[in-house]
Amino acid sequence: MEDTCWKKDETPYMIFACKKCDGYLYVKPTQKTKKCLRCGRTHQVKNIETVEMVRGMTEAVNRVKQLQNDLSLKKMGGTPNFCSQNDFKIPCPSFELVNIEQDLKPSKEETLMDNDYSKDFSKLLHKISKTYNKFPEQLIAMLAGEFSIPIDQISFLKNLFLKENYLIKIKNGYFKIISFPK
Ligand SMILES: [Zn+2]
CATH class of the missing domain: 1.10.10 (Arc Repressor Mutant, subunit A)
Incomplete structure (x- = not known):
């Protein structure tokens, strides 16, 4: 095994939403297809509606996490700001939200x-x-x-x-x- 130096990853990635389950995914533009790991649907990369382009895998992973979190919050009913300031809690954490950052x-x-x-x-x-x-x-x-x-x-x-x-x-x-x- 060689001690290979780790270079900064500048590979472009496309961020897009799965048409079937709405989950966010990332894919390299050089790939032909991307399978959604949540629902198993295969997407043709040429037909993808790109939400955003980012550089590097780390950036892509973080952006997907972020979008996924925003989506979970939206699903729970927009900004969770309907409680009074004092007893503010995120209402019923959806399983998606829990799984992502923990x-x-x-x-x-x-x-x-x-x-x-x-x-x-x-x-x-x-x-x-x-x-x-x-x-x-x-x-x-x-x-x-x-x-x-x-x-x-x-x-x-x-x-x-x-x-x-x-x-x-x-x-x-x-x-x-x-x-x-x-
Ligand atoms: Zn999916």
Whole structure:
């Protein structure tokens, strides 16, 4: 394994909304199709109505999260500002909103085998390990689509793999792969 230097990602990404489930997605303009990870619908990239163009995977992931959050708030009835200032609460958090930003920690009972995506995640790490011996978290997000792992599962899977010591955190927010699940 070579210690490859991580370059700033300037790849353009198109942000668009899924026609079937309204979820936001991102795709490289060079891709032909993009499958929605929420509902499974395949989109032809040439027919996409782009909401926004951004540069770099990190930017694309963040923008999708942001739009998705805005959408969840809208679904809950516009600006959640109908309570008095004193007892202001976000009314009934929709599951989408909860899933997105929270850094989900696996519970004690949960093991790798219980997670539908752990095999795919392991394959993803295998791929990374062929090129990089240490890598930033964004690289996982960048490859997630290729392995059909939903973006909102990444942080959960990462923590699961950290917990089981397949992955360790090193300096500057980088990660290192120690071993793979059998
Ligand atoms: Zn969809």
